[in-house]
Amino acid sequence: MNVLDNYLELNRRLWNERTKHHLKSSFYNLDSFLNGSSSLNxxxxxxxxxxxxxxxxxxQCHFGQDSLSLGRMGANVTGVDFSEEAIYAAIDLAKQLKQDARFVCCDVYDFPKHGKQPFDMVFSSYGTIGWLPDLEKWASVVAKSLKKGGSLVFVxxxxxxxxxxxxxxxxxxxxxxxxxxxxxxLGTYADKNATISLTSVGWNHSLDEVIQNLLDAGLSLVQFKEYEYSPYNVFPEMVEVQPNQFQFKSMKGLIPLVYALKMTKQ
Ligand SMILES: C[S@@+](CC[C@H](N)C(=O)[O-])C[C@H]1O[C@@H](n2cnc3c(N)ncnc32)[C@H](O)[C@@H]1O
Structure with missing residues (x-):
């Protein structure tokens, strides 16, 4: 069978399983989040x-920590993810925190069928587009979801x-x-010893693919930056070079690890 025919099912199974472990992990530190700390960098x-x-x-809001952190900053947030486990957990967290947020369980590509009004902002971060095969489709979802003059923040x-x-x-x-x-x-970035052994299907998207598809969808580039560190210790053999800044021990300062951009819909 062509992997494109069942990548959604394989990846959804992986993310449902990962979510159960992530909720208990020190990486996501749920207690600290519930006690008021922001998960944003x-x-x-x-x-x-x-x-x-x-x-x-x-x-691709996962189980909603970033969404609810954005909500704490005063935004009226809608989170989208295709993992049922993640969306159940996000709804439960919002209830516990008595926060008013909406969570939708669907494939990113299907969100335009669920969204009514366009938004002031679209946000997505760290480990999202690598699960999507087609960035033209993704960029069109972003553009359709934004009001004229609205902004995308993407890391x-x-x-x-x-x-x-x-x-x-x-x-x-x-x-x-x-x-x-x-x-x-085997395992997950948030818990290397988690008893997970499942197939993942991903894609590497070059910077020109990301930016050109967003430009073609009608967005303009406002800010773009590359970083020589990751705020997360998610890859093997990383060292903390400054508080919350991680680099590969063997390639310190040699390669970019993260990029960030802001684009506006014309
Ligand atoms: C690395 S996580 C999100 C990152 C976020 N920074 C975090 O750590 O909370 C990636 C998320 O993408 C979701 N995802 C993967 N493929 C998707 C798709 N086709 N549609 C919607 N969500 C998807 C997964 O369920 C997962 O929650």
């Missing part, structure tokens, strides 16, 4: 600015990171690889 906070009173669509791991093999010791994939990357996942 300086990189996205700098691009978001004042979001108070804005309607905001959070694509993602740099495509250079996905050129490496699983141990991040040597280059394995072309920067321009178009075919899906199919892997057997």
């Amino acid at each position: 300086e990189i996205e906070l700098n691009l978001l600015g004042d979001i108070s009173g804005k309607t905001l669509l959070h694509l 993602e791991f740099h495509p250079v990171v996905w050129m490496f093999d699983n141990s991040f010791k040597q280059l394995q994939y072309s920067y321009f690889k178009k075919e899906p990357i199919v892997e057997e996942e």
Whole structure:
């Protein structure tokens, strides 16, 4: 069977399983979040600015920590994710926190069927588009979901990171690889010892693919930045070079790990 025929089912199974472990993980530190800490990082906070009173669509919201952190900053948030486990948990967290947020369970590509009004902002971050085969479709969902003059804030791991093999010791994939990357996942980035052994199907998207598709969908680039660190210790053999800034021990300062952009719909 062509992997494109069942990537959604394979990945949904993986994310449902990951979510159960993530909710208990020290990586996501749910207690601290429930006690008021924000799960957002300086990189996205700098691009978001004042979001108070804005309607905001959070694509691939996982179990809602970032969505609810955005809600705490005064935004009126709708989160979207295709994992039932993640959306149940997000709704439950919003209830516990007595926060007014909406969560929709669907494939990103199907969101326009569920969304009524366009939003002031669209937000998506860290580990999202690598699960999507077609960025033209993604960019069109972003553009359709934004009001005229509305902004996209997008932060993602740099495509250079996905050129490496699983141990991040040597280059394995072309920067321009178009075919899906199919892997057997053992554990998860948030809990390496989690008893998960499932197939994942992902894609590496080059920077030109991301930016050109968003430009073609009618957005204009306002800010773009690359970072030599990740705010998350999610890859093997990373060291903390500054508080909350992680780099590969063997490639300190040599490669970009994250990029961030802000674009506005004309
Ligand atoms: C790395 S996580 C989200 C990142 C977020 N920074 C976090 O850590 O909470 C990626 C999310 O994308 C979701 N996802 C993957 N493919 C999707 C699709 N086709 N439609 C909607 N959600 C999808 C997964 O369920 C998962 O919650």
